Amino acid sequence: MQSLVDDWVARPGRWFPxxxxxxxLGLAWIWVSAVPAEATTGGQIPSPREGFxxxxxxxxxxxxxxxxxxxxxxxxxxxxxxxxxxxxxxAEMPAIQQVYEKAKGRGLAVLAVNTTFQDSERDAAAxxxxxxxxxxxxxxxxxxxxxxxxxxxxxSTFFVDREGVIRKVIIGGxxxxxxxxxxxxxxxxxxx
Amino acid sequence: MLPVLQVGPLAIxxxxxxxxxxxxxxxxxxxxxxxxxxxxSAILSNMIFLGLVVGLVSARIGYALRYLNVYLENPLSLLAxxxxxxxxxxxxxSGMLAALxxxxxxxxxxxxTLDALAPGLAVFSLALGFSxxxxxxxFGAPADLPWAIELWGARRHPxxxxxxxxxxxxxxxxxxxxxRAPFPGFLFLGWMVLAAASRLSLEAFRxxxxxxxxxxxxxxxxxxxxxLAGLLGLHLRARQTVRHxx
Numbered sequence: 001m002q003s004l005v006d007d008w009v010a011r012p013g014r015w016f017p018x019x020x021x022x023x024x025l026g027l028a029w030i031w032v033s034a035v036p037a038e039a040t041t042g043g044q045i046p047s048p049r050e051g052f053x054x055x056x057x058x059x060x061x062x063x064x065x066x067x068x069x070x071x072x073x074x075x076x077x078x079x080x081x082x083x084x085x086x087x088x089x090x091a092e093m094p095a096i097q098q099v100y101e102k103a104k105g106r107g108l109a110v111l112a113v114n115t116t117f118q119d120s121e122r123d124a125a126a127x128x129x130x131x132x133x134x135x136x137x138x139x140x141x142x143x144x145x146x147x148x149x150x151x152x153x154x155x156s157t158f159f160v161d162r163e164g165v166i167r168k169v170i171i172g173g174x175x176x177x178x179x180x181x182x183x184x185x186x187x188x189x190x191x192x
Numbered sequence: 193m194l195p196v197l198q199v200g201p202l203a204i205x206x207x208x209x210x211x212x213x214x215x216x217x218x219x220x221x222x223x224x225x226x227x228x229x230x231x232x233s234a235i236l237s238n239m240i241f242l243g244l245v246v247g248l249v250s251a252r253i254g255y256a257l258r259y260l261n262v263y264l265e266n267p268l269s270l271l272a273x274x275x276x277x278x279x280x281x282x283x284x285x286s287g288m289l290a291a292l293x294x295x296x297x298x299x300x301x302x303x304x305t306l307d308a309l310a311p312g313l314a315v316f317s318l319a320l321g322f323s324x325x326x327x328x329x330x331f332g333a334p335a336d337l338p339w340a341i342e343l344w345g346a347r348r349h350p351x352x353x354x355x356x357x358x359x360x361x362x363x364x365x366x367x368x369x370x371x372r373a374p375f376p377g378f379l380f381l382g383w384m385v386l387a388a389a390s391r392l393s394l395e396a397f398r399x400x401x402x403x404x405x406x407x408x409x410x411x412x413x414x415x416x417x418x419x420l421a422g423l424l425g426l427h428l429r430a431r432q433t434v435r436h437x438x
Contacts, residue, residue, distance in 0.1 A: 010374040012434060015427035019420055026392060026416040030408060033396030037403040040333070147328075 054160045055148040059138035076187035077160040084123040089155040092174035110135035117143040161187040207327035214319020222312035247287020254282030303377035310383040314363040321356035333399040349397040362386045375433035385422035391415040
């Protein structure tokens with residue numbers, strides 16, 4: 001049996017009919033599985049993406065209480081995922097604070113979601129205190145929100161408009177104050 | 193996310209970890225092929241190591257070139273241990289090129305070396321499937337089936353499970369065929385044919401396909417091309433063996 005198989009595959013001529021059948025079956029299969037371009041995401045993860053609703057979540061806050069994203073509808077929201085051991089995350093925090101102070105009167109909220117599942121709550125608290133940051137710091141203890149937002153790199157920042165739609169995604173950092181400011185202007189455009 | 197992935201704090205790192213395990217398993221499987229194919233296992237393992245290192249470094253440099261401004265501001269980020277800031281295609285290409293050059297200079301036979309790689313590639317494909325399962329990448333098209341899974345806000349084909357199952361079958365076939373290859377190059381070309389056929393069939397159930405020509409899934413066209421190239425390669429190798437036996 002074994003030598004039969006070996007003989008068979010070793011015969012050069014055998015491969016031509018196989019190629020013919022493969023080509024026919026392959027093209028037929030491609031034809032059967034053809035779909036209009038709108039039916040797939042063209043290589044992208046469906047959400048979170050610019051132009052899509054920001055996935056909703058409820059998280060406990062550093063220092064007590066909790067926050068639900070959808071309850072902030074009507075405000076522009078900056079969602080920044082960070083960890084205390086991540087240098088670019090630390091580097092951009094003062095800039096976020098500055099923009100927050102300037103724009104909170106116009107309806108800007110900042111959720112600096114700490115990726116607590118890969119950080120220590122104590123280090124996070126110490127860092128927030130050290131820099132005197134005044135925005136909300138939700139704690140992603142089990143990684144749910146990081147998964148929802150397809151966290152690929154720290155920091156990752158999502159700018160969500162008053163309707164709850166993601167307007168801009170910035171992966172990596174640190175972002176300059178100008179970058180943050182322009183993105184914030186974009187999400188605050190309509191007056192709430 | 194997939195219900196099977198409620199593994200607590202490891203959830204995020206799992207895909208990368210699985211890939212790493214895949215690379216490690218694959219290279220140890222490849223080194224095991226050396227004696228049977230009469231290759232020096234030291235040279236083979238150096239080749240793999242060189243390919244991996246060059247691949248990794250180029251993947252990071254490739255990524256940095258895309259975001260040059262960011263990396264000029266923070267050159268130290270080049271050393272970051274972050275697997276997401278890598279450019280896979282650039283890395284794979286340079287890694288393979290480096291391995292190829294090394295193999296030529298060390299006088300490794302082309303087809304024998306590729307045959308040694310085949311079981312490793314099959315192992316890595318399996319690991320890649322598990323990594324997709326963990327990350328939710330390579331996800332399926334929306335479907336209303338008893339075995340559909342909830343992912344990215346819809347019930348979908350569990351395309352990653354299909355991928356793992358088929359990669360397992362391919363690995364089984366390659367391991368079985370390993371000992372009875374009729375001519376050098378058979379195993380590698382055989383793997384290429386099976387891997388391309390898997391992708392060609394599974395792509396039909398994917399929800400993230402890139403579409404060209406209005407309705408055709410790009411990955412299927414490329415797979416069919418590779419599949420036919422593999423079969424043609426098998427024909428040519430078989431013909432050469434008949435003409436120059438031994």
